[in-house]
Amino acid sequence: MQYIKVTFSITGQDMSDMLIAKLSDAGYNGFEEHENQLLAYIEANVFHEEEMKEITGVSSEYYEIEIIPAQNWNALWESNFEPVVVDDFCTVRAHFHDIKVATTYDIVITPKMSFGTGHHATTQLMMKMMRTQDLREKSVLDFGTGTGVLAILAEMLGASEVLAIDNDEWSVENALENIGRNQCKKIKVQFGSLEAVISESTDVILANINRHILQEYMQQLYHRLNNRGVILMSGLLTEDKETIIKRATDAGFHLVQVKDQTNWIALLFEKA
Numbered sequence: 001m002q003y004i005k006v007t008f009s010i011t012g013q014d015m016s017d018m019l020i021a022k023l024s025d026a027g028y029n030g031f032e033e034h035e036n037q038l039l040a041y042i043e044a045n046v047f048h049e050e051e052m053k054e055i056t057g058v059s060s061e062y063y064e065i066e067i068i069p070a071q072n073w074n075a076l077w078e079s080n081f082e083p084v085v086v087d088d089f090c091t092v093r094a095h096f097h098d099i100k101v102a103t104t105y106d107i108v109i110t111p112k113m114s115f116g117t118g119h120h121a122t123t124q125l126m127m128k129m130m131r132t133q134d135l136r137e138k139s140v141l142d143f144g145t146g147t148g149v150l151a152i153l154a155e156m157l158g159a160s161e162v163l164a165i166d167n168d169e170w171s172v173e174n175a176l177e178n179i180g181r182n183q184c185k186k187i188k189v190q191f192g193s194l195e196a197v198i199s200e201s202t203d204v205i206l207a208n209i210n211r212h213i214l215q216e217y218m219q220q221l222y223h224r225l226n227n228r229g230v231i232l233m234s235g236l237l238t239e240d241k242e243t244i245i246k247r248a249t250d251a252g253f254h255l256v257q258v259k260d261q262t263n264w265i266a267l268l269f270e271k272a
Helices: 013-025 049-056 070-080 121-131 149-156 169-181 211-224 238-251
Strands: 002-009 030-034 037-043 063-069 084-086 090-093 105-108 139-143 161-166 187-191 202-208 225-237 253-261 264-271
Touching: 013 030, 013 037, 013 049, 013 225, 084 121, 105 149, 121 149, 121 202, 121 225, 121 253, 121 264, 139 149, 139 211, 149 161, 149 169, 149 187, 149 202, 161 169, 169 187, 202 211, 211 225, 211 238, 225 238, 238 253, 238 264
Parallel strands: 090 105, 139 161, 139 202, 161 187, 202 225
Antiparallel strands: 002 037, 002 063, 030 037, 084 090, 225 264, 253 264
């Protein structure tokens, strides 16, 4: 399978955040942030340049397009993937990183084309918020697992069982690989979206996706959660805050906590 890499010239973090949010909604499933550049990846068979220009509002002189064969992806991310350290809490690294890990938790990730290397603010926000929760002996649903990084952290934090779901086959394959690499035993990975999941309600839901998906599935997520259970949401820009809070409140959730980082936010709700 071939991928398209679009390299955008950007003028700051706000522009990068805006592009990631819009492109994520449009099916782009890999991003790299560099100084003055954002690299976005999408499967070649679903790429449409005019649609991309319309979505982003970016004119031709501010981006370049390159075809990336799937087999070259490992070399590409290995050349750019640096370890991520989230406070003194968690390190996310690749197997080839020879570093001294000083955090409580150490997660080894081979991201391929899946979202969730720990570099993006939304993943870090979810990790920081997970740190505030007691997940011991809790059941967890990771909705849109990507690399499986949050599901892996949930098991490390003591979750009794974790169901990680994704509607992207590449992500399911990648999550399974990463779960094995981290020797996790309590995580089940399932292909499909929320409608395809046949399981009992859960104590904790992790949903690092995007505003549109959260809005679409808000009521279903509410019914999937046990009473007094919590849901952690991210993939959200600061400007999405009031919209999501209203939608979640209307569904029955109670807002408990808000975290923000570089124009991105994470929200913690409880089911009363």
